[in-house]
Amino acid sequence: MELxxxxxxxxxxxxxxxxxxxxxxxxxxxxxxxxxNGAGKSTLMRMIATLQEPDTxxxxxxxxxxxxxxxxxxxxLGYLPQDFGVYPKVxxxxxxxxxxxxxxxxxxxxxxxxxxxxxxxxxxxxxRTQKLGGYSGGMRQRFGVAxxxxxxxxxxxxxxxxxxxxxxxxxxxxNLLSELGESSVVLLSTHIVEDVSELCTRMAIxxxxxxxxxxxxxxxxxxxxxxxxxxxxxxxxxxxxxREHAVISTKLLAGRTVVHVYGDSPPxxxxxxxxxxxxxxxxxxxxxxxxxxRQTKPEAKxx
Amino acid sequence: MKLREILRFEFVYQAHRVRxxxxxxxxxVVAYLLTKGGIDSARDSSILANSxxxxxxxxxxxxxxxxxIATAVAGSAAARDVQTRMxxxxxxxxxxxxxxxxxxxxxxxxxxxxxLLMVPAGIVLALLMPGAEPEIxxxxxPAAYLSAYVVMALPTAFAVTTIQFSLAALNRRAAVSYxxxxxxxxxxxxxxxxxINLLQMPxxxxxxxxxxxxxxxxxxxxxxxxxxxNTFLIGMQGSMLANRILWIGIGLGVLGFTHRRFRYxx
Numbered sequence: 139m140e141l142x143x144x145x146x147x148x149x150x151x152x153x154x155x156x157x158x159x160x161x162x163x164x165x166x167x168x169x170x171x172x173x174x175n176g177a178g179k180s181t182l183m184r185m186i187a188t189l190q191e192p193d194t195x196x197x198x199x200x201x202x203x204x205x206x207x208x209x210x211x212x213x214x215l216g217y218l219p220q221d222f223g224v225y226p227k228v229x230x231x232x233x234x235x236x237x238x239x240x241x242x243x244x245x246x247x248x249x250x251x252x253x254x255x256x257x258x259x260x261x262x263x264x265x266r267t268q269k270l271g272g273y274s275g276g277m278r279q280r281f282g283v284a285x286x287x288x289x290x291x292x293x294x295x296x297x298x299x300x301x302x303x304x305x306x307x308x309x310x311x312x313n314l315l316s317e318l319g320e321s322s323v324v325l326l327s328t329h330i331v332e333d334v335s336e337l338c339t340r341m342a343i344x345x346x347x348x349x350x351x352x353x354x355x356x357x358x359x360x361x362x363x364x365x366x367x368x369x370x371x372x373x374x375x376x377x378x379x380x381r382e383h384a385v386i387s388t389k390l391l392a393g394r395t396v397v398h399v400y401g402d403s404p405p406x407x408x409x410x411x412x413x414x415x416x417x418x419x420x421x422x423x424x425x426x427x428x429x430x431x432r433q434t435k436p437e438a439k440x441x
Numbered sequence: 442m443k444l445r446e447i448l449r450f451e452f453v454y455q456a457h458r459v460r461x462x463x464x465x466x467x468x469x470v471v472a473y474l475l476t477k478g479g480i481d482s483a484r485d486s487s488i489l490a491n492s493x494x495x496x497x498x499x500x501x502x503x504x505x506x507x508x509x510i511a512t513a514v515a516g517s518a519a520a521r522d523v524q525t526r527m528x529x530x531x532x533x534x535x536x537x538x539x540x541x542x543x544x545x546x547x548x549x550x551x552x553x554x555x556x557l558l559m560v561p562a563g564i565v566l567a568l569l570m571p572g573a574e575p576e577i578x579x580x581x582x583p584a585a586y587l588s589a590y591v592v593m594a595l596p597t598a599f600a601v602t603t604i605q606f607s608l609a610a611l612n613r614r615a616a617v618s619y620x621x622x623x624x625x626x627x628x629x630x631x632x633x634x635x636x637i638n639l640l641q642m643p644x645x646x647x648x649x650x651x652x653x654x655x656x657x658x659x660x661x662x663x664x665x666x667x668x669x670x671n672t673f674l675i676g677m678q679g680s681m682l683a684n685r686i687l688w689i690g691i692g693l694g695v696l697g698f699t700h701r702r703f704r705y706x707x
Contacts, residue, residue, distance in 0.1 A: 184529075184707060187529075187533050188532075188533060189529060189532060189533065189706050189707045190706065190707060209535050209537075212533055212534060212535040213535045215533055217529065217530070217533040219529040219530070221526065221529075222526055222527060222529050222530055223525040223526035223527050224525065224527050224530075225454065225521065225525055225527060226525070227454070227457065227458070228454060236446065236450045237530070237534065239442070239443065239446040240443060240446070240447075240531070240534035240535075240536050241534050241535065242535060244442050282530070285530055
């Protein structure tokens, strides 16, 4: 099963172009869609989850036309939206059971088993009879995961799932996802680079509605080898450095500023080579040093 | 199967709200008190305390009250998913729009029908209580209660629930159903009054009244003699049946319109 997105564009009524000619091939396994807030990730995720339609372009899951055969997609879809609520005055157990019927698990005993297994898996078993209105953000998120996992989806869409989670919850959540990634297409959108580097075998970087890079994370990191340089500077030296060098990122580390610079050769005596990581791939792409923004970069910069 | 589950879940959810039980209680109490008042006035007139006409009057008055207080039943059934922002989870399950809307609507309608059963219950309760002497009571006639409930209350409940449900579903806000109820009441009573008094078209005017209030409280109170009030069953007259059929038809039309216009998407 593969998910193909071809030439998808979407402009909202208020004139905002959310997606611009997006083409992606997403194989089975964990796929990370990485980009800043407002890049168009959620719009793309909602389209694949049959909640919105593209203006142009096609989306197909195997043989299924996602835009036209919504019901077919929904039979095999697990969707965890970025932002969702639940009925406050119903228990997790009852609501999950209800969703199980809606997803087509109609046989009573099978449903009871599925619901119990998922409540245990998401660590909600002990609080299953509590009203959802009393759940914390992380618990509600895990409930959403349980709903999304109902019926063993072959297409799993998770939109910014780790945003509101504490570190422990995040690890537990990512473990849940990685189990699923063995057999299904799992598409994860996030603005957190670690989510992708820890989980995904394929990834795409999106910004302003355009795909800037489609890559295998490890290979992309490999290709940056010998091209990322680091220098620790005082904060006020930053703008001068940015004028002279291809700075891709500046970070604070224990009160000092650490600058990463892209370059085929050492940019200067004060720079030391860095073993690149996925963050360097991300920032090099966003800065237009690699990927599709590279060609259009000079014009954009001069203005 | 899915429609049944949607219906069941919605019904159980609302049955667990305190609000729902408040509606039951209010209608029971008001029907009881109205009947108690009827017992008092029956002593000074030749109209029986349990006349079919009196039962019908209590029914239509309680229907107006129900229409104004119980709007949240249809409203929340139609709009709760969007208002709690659970709709992205629901709308990505493989259920049809017809099952979704149908299950929710039927749950709201059944609940409203049960709430309105409190009206005959309140009437009977008041009559059974000590204080109603045998002289002012006619024989117990189930048909009087049945015709008031089936001919007067149920079609009203159906038509009004569809309108409340439709407004809430299409506007994605439960509170709009209350606004719809008020507007319906105001425009229709003004409209029907104008048609009857200004245009001198009483037949048309009576048709426009979704509750049958104008006919029962306005027209028949003068037109019927006490003996007629004590014996005739309301709702078996041609004009009243036409009114009921018209409003059931309007309800069906509103349901079809809602199904067509409802956006089963974000």
